[in-house]
Amino acid sequence: MSRKARPEDVDEICAGLPETELGTSWGDVPTWKVPTGDKGRGFVLYRRPHHSAVDPESGEMYDDLVVIVTPTEADKVALVEDDTTPFFTIDHFRSTNAVLVQQSRLGEITRDELVEVITDAWAHRAPRRLVREHLDG
Numbered sequence: 214m215s216r217k218a219r220p221e222d223v224d225e226i227c228a229g230l231p232e233t234e235l236g237t238s239w240g241d242v243p244t245w246k247v248p249t250g251d252k253g254r255g256f257v258l259y260r261r262p263h264h265s266a267v268d269p270e271s272g273e274m275y276d277d278l279v280v281i282v283t284p285t286e287a288d289k290v291a292l293v294e295d296d297t298t299p300f301f302t303i304d305h306f307r308s309t310n311a312v313l314v315q316q317s318r319l320g321e322i323t324r325d326e327l328v329e330v331i332t333d334a335w336a337h338r339a340p341r342r343l344v345r346e347h348l349d350g
Contacts, residue, residue, distance in 0.1 A: 215325035220316040222324050223279055223331070227257055230335045231347050247339040256282045256334040265305040266313070277316040281330055284337040286310055292330070298322055300330075 227233055227245040238244040238255050246253030260266065262274040281300075283289040292300040292312045299318035306313065312330075319327065336344045 215323035218319040218322050218324045218327040220277075220319055222319065222327055223257065223316070226328050226331045227335070230332065230339075231343055232339070233335065247335055247343070249338070249340060254338040256338040257331060260313070263305075266303050275313075275315060278313050279316060280306075280311050280313055282334040282337055283310045283312055283330075284333055288333065298326070 224235070224245075227235070230247070233245055233247055234253065236244055236246050236253065238246075238258060242258050242261060244255040244258040246255050258280045260275075260278040260280050262276045264274060266275045266278060267273065268275060283292065289302065289310050289312055292298055293302050299321045300312040300314050302312060332348075336348060339347075
């Protein structure tokens with residue numbers, strides 16, 4: 214059985230996928246990317262505190278959010294609506310196929326589950342050739 218996920222697993226998982234790099238997007242937001250031309254395409258990013266993402270109980274801006282791309286809207290909905298996972302969305306992301314998760318809540322899922330969600334995000338953004346090579350078709 215897989216252990217509980219930890220915040221440091223995000224970087225370990227992303228770095229372990231083929232041809233990934235930690236760069237920036239949206240100015241200076243740390244973003245894991247896979248190369249697709251000049252800039253690369255982000256699949257996981259560490260979101261800065263923003264007034265659009267506020268804890269409904271405390272009213273404080275989240276300060277530990279990770280945004281993970283989902284391949285489809287259905288994948289996003291499945292993660293958000295599953296009460297056994299800490300994934301959620303906010304109005305700012307309503308038209309974006311991505312989920313948010315607080316790093317402090319990653320222990321609510323296993324490392325294997327986190328690997329699956331991040332690998333799906335990578336596969337959605339990576340060149341098809343690279344996905345075929347890594348995931349055996």
